[in-house]
Amino acid sequence: MKIPPYLQKGDTVAIVATARKTTEDELQEAVSLLESWGITVIIGNSIGLENNQLAGSDEERAADFEAMTKNPDVKAIWCARGGYGTVRMVDLVDFSALKKNPKWVIGYSDVTVLHSHINNMNAATIHSVMATGVTTATDDTKETLRKALFGETLQYTLPPHTFNKYGKANGQLTGGNLSVLYSIIGSRSEMDCEDKILFIEDLDEYLYHIDRMMMNLKRNHYFEKIKGLIIGGMNDMNDNKTPWGHTALEIIKDITNEYNIPICFNFPAGHTPTNCALVLGKQITLTVNENGTQVTFN
Incomplete structure (x- = not known):
């Protein structure tokens, strides 16, 4: 199993929506958290899109996710929100860049589709809080995610x-x-x-x-x-x-x-008060x- 490179201060994390729609305002606490860790943040094009419940069309969500896998500056991709919809876009993504150069994909619940799909490509992922979930996440939840991303002992x-x-x-x-x-x-x-x-x-x-x-x-x-x-x-x-x-x-x-x-x-x-990070x-x-x-x- 390939373990993606752990984050270092100055690295970049992208936030994208693979399922339910999300606004940039709902991500501000997640952005602030990453910045407090010394991380630069990129907001994906899927954030702010709206297609009924979903963050734009399947093609738009897939394109945004794929673009972040191909962006050499992005070291991790944090999914904004769950709900439903990731299974609709997963087969539209070209995973060749991620397979060649694994980077951390973060989320849980509906993001399980990506975890399983990427783990089958022999790359590890992180089961943890969504970006929008930071607003209600416990300190322990946030700290275990930080440890997982920076390669500290879990x-x-x-x-x-x-x-x-x-x-x-x-x-x-x-x-x-x-x-x-x-x-x-x-x-x-x-x-x-x-x-x-x-x-x-x-x-x-x-x-x-x-x-x-x-x-x-x-x-x-x-x-x-x-x-x-x-x-x-x-x-x-x-x-x-x-x-x-x-x-x-x-x-x-x-x-x-x-x-x-x-x-x-x-x-x-x-879906618990504390959502401890797990490196799948x-x-x-x-x-x-x-x-x-x-x-x-x-």
């Missing part, structure tokens, strides 16, 4: 969870938003999880949808292939008039319990025992 220690499954595993970290991972199965962007440690998170889904998606991953042998599993935020779930009868975490526990791998629940990443494609050590969980990036 290590997370969590308290025990009653659903945790003990064990220790080493492998590349992969994953992202469960709904998005489910939606790209069978495409060329489908996640490769062979001998990897899988991270998943989700938001605002019906509980039976969580069951459906987890069963799909199971029937596609994902849990047989992986070496460990990290469950991030599973927040604001919905139920039907006739209850499903299990929480999201209970669903995940029941479906994955038969596999002899370490499993960590309630990792603070995803990098080797990690996952240790889960009676004392809690430790995730160390090697």
